[in-house]
Amino acid sequence: MSELLAGVVVRPDCRHFRGDIPCRPNKEHGYLCADCPAYVPVQQRILIIKLGAIGDVIRTTPLLRRLRQEYPAAKITWLTLTPAILPQGEIDEVLKLDLSATLHLQAREFDVLFNLDKDKEACALYDTIRATQKFGYRLHPQYGVAWPGNELANHKFLTGVFDQLSLENRKPYVQEIFELCGFEFRGEEYVFDTHEDKGYNWNVLPQGSPRIGLNTGCGDRWTTRLWSDEKWISLITQLQQAGYAPVLLGGEAEDERNRRLHAATGAAYPGTFPLQQFINLLYQMDVIVTQVTMAMHISIALRKSTVLMNNIFNPYEFDLYGRGQLVQPDRSCVCFYRGTCKLGTSCMEELPAEKVFAAVQASITVS
Structure with missing residues (x-):
């Protein structure tokens, strides 16, 4: 044209x-x-609405691989709250959700729209942006709540609003997202930037031994996931005795804890960093031990062997792509998706350091 x-x-x-x-x-x-020899005519216009949080945005990126296969001449636009986390060059247009982006999108037409969020603003955009085909969630026209846009969205919708159905679910998150969009999941990997080209200097990291990244925090929403200092110290000691090089990881919220653990064990602690540099720091690890956090999503996206410590979430939700181990407490968790423990003491204290250490050793052999 x-x-x-x-x-x-x-x-x-x-x-x-x-x-x-x-x-x-x-x-x-x-x-x-x-x-122009670089002229590439757009055959389809695709809009993805996936606002946040960062981890959920990261684990939606496998969808890009299928879209590029199915629609090789498409222009892909992605609307999000966290544009910095998306891989540059892999998406034609990244927009941050604000008034100007909303007005801009509502004046355009798309061939396919995927809304993968139940946020009311995302569902409202599903209804007000023009597109030939729409997948995902919309607003219920009478009650103003999130609602499946078609039958493909029913499964993911129901597992999100009823704990009983969520507990019964046996599909990983990425598979659910693919099916919501009308695709069969075939093990597509994440699309992610390692930031290895940024020239970060990691001379402070231990050399010569397998580096085991220990992400010690879990955010402040579901603190039932926290592991005590005593457990971390025990794990660090076992790693050091086995000839591994533990590296403490985290953000500002974990800084005080990591300083304590460094003082108690001598484990390397390089400090806190902006997001892109933190991602590249994780890329330097051989195995990453983490709870269900942003670091977990980054680790999987970087194709690292991941030892995932889980208690309050459905373990089937997570796909480690055959790299690493998922470990859980010896006592069954009764606090599904809860921020505080009903029994007073989190079952994470029933996850022995020895069990995590064994998972690290098994993950090293397959990395």
């Missing part, structure tokens, strides 16, 4: 065309639309 404006050919259907500033082929090579 070309248009002639005062004698100049303009191709707004090209994947590279911006409309407000020069496109990359023009900026880098001086190409004009009339004879």
